[in-house]
Amino acid sequence: MIDLQGYGPRLFQGALLTIEVAGLSLLLAVILGLLTASAKMSRNWFLHRIGTLYTTIIRGVPDLVMMFLLFFGAQVGLNMITDWMYEQFGWDLYVEINSFVAGVITIGLIFGAYMGETFRGAFLAVDRGQIEAGRAYGMTHGQVFRRIRFPQMMRHALPGLSNNWMVLLKTTALVSIIGLSDMVRVAEEASKATHQPFVFLTIVAVIYLAIASVSEWGFARLQKRYSVGFTGGDE
């Protein structure tokens, strides 16, 4: 049996933290992605610009630099706001951005941009005639979105979504650099302390591969569900 030298429980907690960070970032990314896709498809010139600017900047800056920028920069910005509020209204607030929040927000922001592209392409792939037919039946915009656009969009978006999720999962490793005790950080500490880097890092690598395999299976099931009515080939 592999001797974990007492690092077993911490490694397990680290793995849970990794999953937690990844799950919350995914949620944020999907919400931001849907908003970005809507902004980029809107006829409003300003919204369109904002959406394009957001995706361009995010895709041009390394995730690690983005994380440092948010972790250290957002605190300064927030302090300025709370100081101002104290001077103006006498509200004594102190909001601290810890590494967990900074990590989730950064990863969510980064993948929101990628999700936006995925969703935009998927929404555009839904047949316009069906949307018009839905409107002709007297459905409201919300009903058309819920019953026609969203379910059909998902079929086109799922491959991209699954891809983004796999990359997102690996990006969570970076939170170890801003001080979160995810499984990568625990493994790094254990490697230094026990001089057995291969043992701990291999375990972490296997956990990443396992999470990826499980999610691959999950996405395959979802894909099947959203492809009901489509057989073989595409279209």
Added chain:
Amino acid sequence: MEWLTSLQTLLSDHTVLTPANLARYGEGLTTTVQLVFLSLIAGLILAVPLAIGRGSKRRWIKLPIYAYTYVFRGTPLLVQLYMIYYGLPSIDALRDWKYWDYVDQAHIWALIAFTLNTAAYTTEIFHGAIKTTPRGEIEAAKAYGMSWGLRMRRIILPSAFRRALPAYGNEVIFMLHASAVASVVTIMDLTGAARFIVTRTYAAFQPYLFVAVIYLCLTFAILYLFRYLEKRLLAHLRPVEG
């Protein structure tokens, strides 16, 4: 050198953009570009034979290559970097090697990790491109009596490289961004320079903003380079206009 002295006076009351710090950013930029460029070149050289092998009919060639790309594409680069940075020096047999002192540098470890990582992604990109070679082209080459090697060299690889170009451009940008983790293992790349200056000047985040802009410029440069290459090399695949 008058402009230099005037520049120095301009920057003298600034804590972040001092001449010394600017020099540090400059060195960081050089390190980043060197690391990325060298690992991309080495990765490319590794990826071509691997991609050909990945499509082989023989299982003992195909499966190990698939396992390699699966592991390196499925785990974070940071874990791979730690594995090499902490792992290799922990092997006694390696430490007894007479050239050990020459290789035992963070730059070498980072270069190895980056190379193995990008080679795995590039292998899959090339494999996909080779697989989508139009069957007619291969059949025509066979009908001409070309051997397997000749077919690879003259027909399959040249057209596969072209088709792989857009995906490879993305991989280059991905590598540039991923190289920021080099700063974690004490390398003074662009991100490393920013981290160093943050600890020195107590500027909370401005150095990160500065290098973010540099990375953005580098990304755009790569983007335009590949767009230009695509225009030149993929002209025959563009839809006919008019």
